[in-house]
Structure formats: C-alpha cells, structure tokens
Amino acid sequence: MKQxxxxxxxxxxxxxxxxxxxxIIIFMPIVQIILFGFALTNEIKDSDxxxxxxxxxxxSGEIIRRLDASRYFNAARYLHTQGEIETAFKTGxxxxxxxxxxxxxxxxLHNNHAQLQLIADATDPNTATTITNYAASIVRDYQSDxxxxxQTPYLxxxxxxxxxxxxxxxxxxxxxxxMAMILILISAMMTSVAIVRxxxxxxxxxxxxxxxxxxxxxxxxxxxxxxxxxxxVTTILIVSVSLLEVPIxxxxxxxxxxxxxxxxxxxxxxxxxxxxxxxxxxxxxxSLMGLLLPTLLLGGxxxxxxxxxxxxxxxxxLVPSKWFFIIVKNVMIxxxxxxxxxxETLILFGMALFFLAVSIxxxxxxxx
Amino acid sequence: xNEPVIIANKLTKRFGDFTATNEISFEVxxxxxxxxxxxxxxxxxxxxxxxxxxxLPSSGSATVAGFDVFKQTELIKQNIGYMSQKxxxxxxxxxxxxxxxxxxxYGMSRRLIKEKTGxxxxxxxxxxxxxxxxxxLPLGWKQKLAFSVAVFHxxxxxxxDEPTGGVDxxxxxxxxxxxxxxxxxxxxxxxxxxxxxxxxYCNRVSIMVDGKIEALDTPRKLKQSFNALSMDEVxxxxxxxxxxxxD
Numbered sequence: 001m002k003q004x005x006x007x008x009x010x011x012x013x014x015x016x017x018x019x020x021x022x023x024i025i026i027f028m029p030i031v032q033i034i035l036f037g038f039a040l041t042n043e044i045k046d047s048d049x050x051x052x053x054x055x056x057x058x059x060s061g062e063i064i065r066r067l068d069a070s071r072y073f074n075a076a077r078y079l080h081t082q083g084e085i086e087t088a089f090k091t092g093x094x095x096x097x098x099x100x101x102x103x104x105x106x107x108x109l110h111n112n113h114a115q116l117q118l119i120a121d122a123t124d125p126n127t128a129t130t131i132t133n134y135a136a137s138i139v140r141d142y143q144s145d146x147x148x149x150x151q152t153p154y155l156x157x158x159x160x161x162x163x164x165x166x167x168x169x170x171x172x173x174x175x176x177x178x179m180a181m182i183l184i185l186i187s188a189m190m191t192s193v194a195i196v197r198x199x200x201x202x203x204x205x206x207x208x209x210x211x212x213x214x215x216x217x218x219x220x221x222x223x224x225x226x227x228x229x230x231x232x233v234t235t236i237l238i239v240s241v242s243l244l245e246v247p248i249x250x251x252x253x254x255x256x257x258x259x260x261x262x263x264x265x266x267x268x269x270x271x272x273x274x275x276x277x278x279x280x281x282x283x284x285x286x287s288l289m290g291l292l293l294p295t296l297l298l299g300g301x302x303x304x305x306x307x308x309x310x311x312x313x314x315x316x317x318l319v320p321s322k323w324f325f326i327i328v329k330n331v332m333i334x335x336x337x338x339x340x341x342x343x344e345t346l347i348l349f350g351m352a353l354f355f356l357a358v359s360i361x362x363x364x365x366x367x368x
Numbered sequence: 369x370n371e372p373v374i375i376a377n378k379l380t381k382r383f384g385d386f387t388a389t390n391e392i393s394f395e396v397x398x399x400x401x402x403x404x405x406x407x408x409x410x411x412x413x414x415x416x417x418x419x420x421x422x423x424l425p426s427s428g429s430a431t432v433a434g435f436d437v438f439k440q441t442e443l444i445k446q447n448i449g450y451m452s453q454k455x456x457x458x459x460x461x462x463x464x465x466x467x468x469x470x471x472x473x474y475g476m477s478r479r480l481i482k483e484k485t486g487x488x489x490x491x492x493x494x495x496x497x498x499x500x501x502x503x504x505l506p507l508g509w510k511q512k513l514a515f516s517v518a519v520f521h522x523x524x525x526x527x528x529d530e531p532t533g534g535v536d537x538x539x540x541x542x543x544x545x546x547x548x549x550x551x552x553x554x555x556x557x558x559x560x561x562x563x564x565x566x567x568x569y570c571n572r573v574s575i576m577v578d579g580k581i582e583a584l585d586t587p588r589k590l591k592q593s594f595n596a597l598s599m600d601e602v603x604x605x606x607x608x609x610x611x612x613x614x615d
Contacts (some may be wrong), residue, residue: 002472003475013458015462017501200457205454211442
C-alpha cells in the first residue's frame with residue numbers, strides 16, 4: 001500500500017510538472033465540444049419504422065406499402081395502441097413511427113384533407129430530420145399520383161414530432177460522442193505513453209529489478225489517468241449543461257458509473273498498447289490510429305452505423321466507444337435507467353475485464 | 369566475511385544461435401568489490417541481468433544472496449540494488465523526491481527515509497540542491513546520486529553496470545569513494561567497467577572475452593601472471609583474441 005501511494009504521488013508529480021500536456025488534457029474537451037458543434041449530414045438507409053394504422057383502409061395501406069418498398073425504410077413493427085409508441089422507441093431499433101388517423105381514406109376523399117403523424121427519435125437530430133423528410137416526400141409522391149386522377153386536389157398534411165430533442169439540437173448527439181472520444185484519447189493514450197516513457201528513460205529497468213509488483217505498477221499508472229478522465233467527464237457535463245443547454249435527463253450517478261467503466265476499458269487498452277511498444281511515438285500513433293479513428297468512424301456519432309455495409313457494422317461491435325455512446329445517449333438524453341442499458345454495460349464490462357487480464361498477464365517482468 | 373554472496377556455476381545465456389555468456393563460474397564474497405571486465409559485447413550486461421532477475425538463464429545455476437536465479441527472483445529483488453549504464457533517475461522529480469520514491473518502492477518506512485536522507489545529502493554535498501529538479505544537476509552528481517539511491521535501502525549486493533560512463537576523472541574518484549564506503553558497510557559490490565584504473569580498485573577482477581571468463585584473480589596477481597605493468601596491458605593481451613565486434 002505504501003509503495004502504491006508513493007508511486008501514485010510520483011505520477012502526479014510527472015503530470016503536474018508537464019504543464020503543457022496538463023493544459024491540453026484539461027482544455028481539449030472544451031475545444032472539442034465547440035469544434036463538434038457543427039454537425040455533419042448523413043444519409044439513412046433501411047431504417048426500421050413502426051406503423052400505428054388506426055385507419056386500415058386502402059390509402060393507409062398504399063402509403064405503408066410505398067414506405068416499406070423504398071430503400072430508406074423497413075416496416076418492422078405494427079402497433080395497436082398509442083401507448084405502444086414510446087415502448088417501440090425505447091426497446092427496439094425503431095427510428096420513426098407513422099400514425100394514421102381513423103378514417104384516413106374517407107377524410108382524404110370527402111374532406112380532401114387527411115392527417116398523418118410522423119414521430120421520430122430525435123436523439124440524433126440529423127437522422128431524425130433526414131428520416132422525416134424522406135417519409136414526407138414519399139407521402140407527397142402518393143398524393144401527387146392521386147391528384148393525376150381527380151380534379152380537386154387531395155391534401156395530406158404530415159404532422160412531425162421530434163421526440164426527446166424537439167429543438168433538434170446537434171449537441172444532443174455530439175456531447176455523448178465527444179465524451180467517448182475524449183475519454184478514449186486521454187485514458188488510453190496518456191496511460192500508454194506514461195508507461196512507455198519509463199522504458200525510454202530506462203527507469204523501467206530499475207523498477208523491474210526492484211521488488212515492486214507488476215500489478216501495483218500497472219495500477220499506480222492507471223489510477224492518476226482515471227482520475228484525470230473523471231475530471232474531464234465533469235468538465236464536459238458542466239459545459240454541456242450550462243453552455244449547450246443539454247440536460248442530464250437520467251441519473252447522474254449512473255452516468256458517472258458508466259463513464260468510470262468506459263474509462264477502465266480505455267485504460268486497459270492503453271496498458272495493452274504499452275506492452276507492445278517501446279517508444280512514446282509509436283504508442284501515440286497506435287492510440288490515434290487504433291483507438292481514436294475507430295471511435296470517430298465506427299462509434300456511431302459521426303456516421304450512422306445503420307447505413308454502413310454489413311461487415312463494417314459487425315466490426316463496429318468491437319469498438320468500445322460505440323457501446324458507451326449508446327449508453328450515454330440513453331441515460332443522459334433519453335433519461336433511461338440501468339434496465340435499458342444493462343446489455344451495453346455488460347459488453348463494456350466484458351471488454352474491460354478482457355483487456356485488463358491480457359495486459360496484466362502479458363506484462364513483461366523480464367527483458368527477454 | 370567468507371560466505372559467498374553470489375555463486376555462478378556454468379551460467380549460460382543463449383539468444384537463438386548466439387551464446388552471450390558461456391558457462392561462467394565464480395563466487396563473490398560478502399563485502400567484496402568484484403570487478404567484471406570485458407570489451408563491449410563480451411556478455412557483461414547479459415550476465416548482470418541474469419543475476420538481477422531481468423533475464424532467465426538458458427542453463428547452469430546461480431544464487432544471489434542465497435536465492436536461486438531461476439525460481440526466487442522476487443526474493444533476489446528484495447536483497448539487491450541496481451544501477452544501469454544508462455542514467456535512471458526521474459529528471460522531472462527533485463533530488464529528495466527521487467530518494468523518497470526509490471526508497472518507498474523498496475518498502476522503507478517514511479521515518480527511516482527521513483532519517484537517512486539528511487546525512488546522505490550532506491555526504492553528497494547536495495543539501496542546497498535537495499529541492500532542485502534532477503535535470504538541473506551535472507552528470508557526475510546525478511551518477512553519484514543514482515548510486516546512493518541504489519544502496520539507500522542497504523541491499524546485500526549492489527550491481528553496477530558501467531556506472532561511470534562519461535564522467536570526469538575527479539568525479540569518478542569520488543564515485544569510487546562511495547563504493548568503498550558501501551563495501552565497508554558490508555554491501556557486496558559487483559561492478560562492470562571499461563576503465564582499467566577502476567579495475568585496480570577492485571578486490572578481485574574477472575575478465576570476459578567472447579562470453580567466457582578468461583581470467584579471474586586479484587589485480588596484483590593478474591599483473592604478475594600476465595607479466596604486465598598495468599591492468600590495461602592484462603586486458604589488451606586477453607581482449608586482442610576476441611572475435612566479437614564491439615557494439
């Protein structure tokens with residue numbers, strides 16, 4: 001225990017005396033959030049939608065057929081009551097619910113005006129906007145086809161509701177994304193660099209000759225960076241709530257606990273990297289290419305995973321950030337409880353355990 | 369004084385086809401200063417790393433402080449000090465912090481560390497530099513500090529791998545005074561060096577050529593048997609036959 005305290009203390013000396021790195025670590029999250037404030041456009045393919053057809057007549061049937069036939073949508077579920085809409089969003093991969101009013105066709109034919117409701121999951125506002133636009137244009141197509149046959153135009157007015165994020169703020173999407181990115185960067189990169197530095201300045205040799213246990217060494221290297229990462233989570237949350245007005249809808253405690261789990265996963269990845277390299281440069285490169293890039297590309301917050309080719313979708317399951325991103329979105333933005341994210345939590349937990357076990361067993365206590 | 373602290377018996381390390389150390393055998397007694405000489409690439413560092421538990425020997429046997437280098441490396445680690453040829457203190461830590469860190473790693477109590485730090489700083493003439501970062505010290509001072517840190521926890525044996533590389537003659541002399549003091553306290557000193565004047569300071573010297581120990585005796589007897597005036601000549605006579613190029 002004494003060894004551990006003295007080692008952690010030494011690590012903090014390193015961190016606090018390297019002012020430049022410390023400034024980067026502390027201010028990077030803020031800069032990133034500002035940078036990512038400008039969201040990207042994206043196209044959606046084969047989104048699962050649910051139908052609540054209160055009309056069940058020829059007109060609603062035709063619109064459903066057209067939606068399902070388009071390459072954008074896949075009518076995955078048919079709902080029966082208004083109450084099922086919320087559950088459809090929370091449990092399934094449903095991105096859009098189409099609601100037909102009772103007597104849809106009759107209203108259309110007799111009043112020349114019928115209403116149709118499109119409800120989208122707007123935790124990802126870009127996707128939600130795109131999806132509702134696609135759906136609305138399919139409905140318009142049907143409408144203009146009808147109008148060819150008659151003199152008085154029939155009017156269907158789609159009514160759109162953006163669920164969870166009525167103002168369509170990009171921040172609702174990128175705050176969880178930046179959080180995943182910063183944490184994987186700080187925790188994994190800094191931990192791996194901190195260990196590899198000991199190899200570079202030859203103190204590693206002396207430490208290996210000392211009675212210090214490898215497990216203690218790894219733990220004392222990890223703890224300071226886990227602490228810094230928690231500071232970063234707090235900064236990101238404060239900036240998000242105060243400047244970007246993104247609320248924390250779910251439990252803050254659950255959110256912090258999940259963040260800690262993700263940090264542990266990242267730190268274990270950092271340890272793994274430090275095992276395979278002897279120079280800080282290489283450790284940096286591996287962290288950037290091997291961790292940051294997959295997080296950006298396959299994490300789900302820049303490019304929707306649904307529209308990726310199947311093999312990439314499978315690969316994305318190996319990226320820890322993807323699961324953390326889902327968790328943060330569900331807990332922070334949608335306000336869901338642990339019951340709704342236990343699967344993702346379990347996956348992250350498994351990953352952390354696996355990486356930690358591998359890096360501890362692979363840790364070389366000898367030179368060759 | 370006569371109990372052996374290091375025993376090596378046909379200790380061998382092979383890397384693939386290359387035999388870095390070839391069946392070396394010797395004993396080092398308590399409190400002895402044992403010089404381990406050899407040209408670059410002769411296998412000195414490999415041997416030292418095997419004794420410290422950094423490398424697993426390929427064959428043969430050895431004990432350090434009574435513990436087996438194959439099975440009891442953790443026990444060995446608690447009983448030795450080590451200073452590598454490359455400088456190994458933390459440059460962004462102060463003199464005091466370095467002492468406290470390494471002493472703490474060896475499990476010394478806070479009280480004992482405090483008690484011993486003052487006299488050590490005084491002895492090294494570093495009292496006014498105690499709270500300065502190590503990177504601001506001259507190399508010679510750093511080396512003396514590194515040695516003092518390596519024996520701070522009073523190990524049974526201290527292994528020094530070319531400790532005086534790049535240091536001026538006066539500082540080297542001061543460095544060796546520290547070694548003599550450590551040996552007087554009963555710490556066995558196992559030291560590799562390139563400097564033949566340093567070899568004269570050792571109680572006994574072994575000379576390695578191409579992974580084998582070619583000569584082992586007191587500097588005086590070595591000079592007699594090789595009919596040489598200095599250790600330099602002894603070394604040259606032996607090392608001239610070496611086949612391995614230096615690294």
